[in-house]
Amino acid sequence: MSDALFPLIDDRQQRLLAGEAVVVSVRQGKRADPLAAWARERGLLIYIGRATRGGWPQSDWHNPFIGADAIRYAVYLWYRRVS
Numbered sequence: 001m002s003d004a005l006f007p008l009i010d011d012r013q014q015r016l017l018a019g020e021a022v023v024v025s026v027r028q029g030k031r032a033d034p035l036a037a038w039a040r041e042r043g044l045l046i047y048i049g050r051a052t053r054g055g056w057p058q059s060d061w062h063n064p065f066i067g068a069d070a071i072r073y074a075v076y077l078w079y080r081r082v083s
Helices: 011-017 034-041 072-082
Strands: none
16 A cells, blocks of 8 residues: 555654654554554554553563552652652
């Protein structure tokens, strides 16, 4: 598919084509971000989250402090240890 024939989604699309990193939502259904599908078709999408029921594998860059284990003090101690 030619990019010239594809309608502009928003300014993030132009920034992505210029080599910048942009944020997109990989949700599916009516809350889907059209830029995510467009970028994925062109090999420009890199997922950086946790594993999902939608089939995305856990990324090396996922946030390990989400959910029941997100204790603020534990996050603080981890940050102090690695910084």
